[in-house]
Amino acid sequence: MCTAKEALRRQMRAIRDGIDRRSEKDCIITQKMIELVNSLSPSSVFCYVSIRSEVDTRALIGRLYGGGRALYVPYTAGGRMTAVLYEGQALRPDGHGNLAGLDLSKATDRPALTLVPLTAFTRDCRRLGYGAGCYDRFLAGADTLSVGLGFDEQLVADIETEPHDRPLDLIVTPKRTYQRPDGKPV
DSSP, X not given: XXXXXXXXXXXXXXXXXXXXXXXXXXXXXXXXXXXXXHXXXXXXXXXXXXXXXXXXXXXXXXXXXXSSSEEEEEEEETTEEEEEEXXXXXXXXXXXXXXXXXXXXXXXXXXXEEEEEOSEEOTTOOEEOSSSOHHHHHHHHOOOEEEEEOOGGGBOSOOOOOTTOOOOSEEEOSSOEEEOTTSOOO
C-alpha cells in the first residue's frame, strides 16, 4: 500500500527529473552557496555528492576543496551515514552517493555546515528525502547548520512529517533562500 508521503516522493522525483535549464540553475545555487560559505566562514562543510537529478554539487565541491576548511562527503552503509574527509577523490559516486577511496577513519559527526539534498520542501524548511532517514539520523546527532539545496519547482505546500523528521535551517534555490522560523541564526 502506497502512503501519501511515498506518492508525493514519486511525484516530486518525476518533477525534479524534468526540470529544464538545469545547468544554469545548478550554477546559480553553487554561486549562492559559495557566497554563504564565505560569509559564514565555517571550519568544516559536509556536502552530499549529487546523484540522480539532485542539485549538482560537483562544481561546489571543487570550489570548496582546498579552501582552508575541512570538506566532508557522506559515506552510507547499513542505513547509517558518516561524514568522511574528502581528499580529492574522483567525483563518481555509487548509487548511494558514496565515493571510492575514502578513508573511513577520517570522519566527523560535528561539521559546522551540512548541505543536504531534497526531493521536496516547504517554505518552513521541512524536507522530503528518499525515505531511508539517513540525513534525519545524522542531523539529530549533529550540532550543525543544515542547508538544503533544491530547485524552486520542488516547493510544496505541505509535507507529512513524523517525529524523526528533521527540518532544515535554510533551503537555497535559484530564486530564493528560505529560513526556518525557529532555525539557527545565520
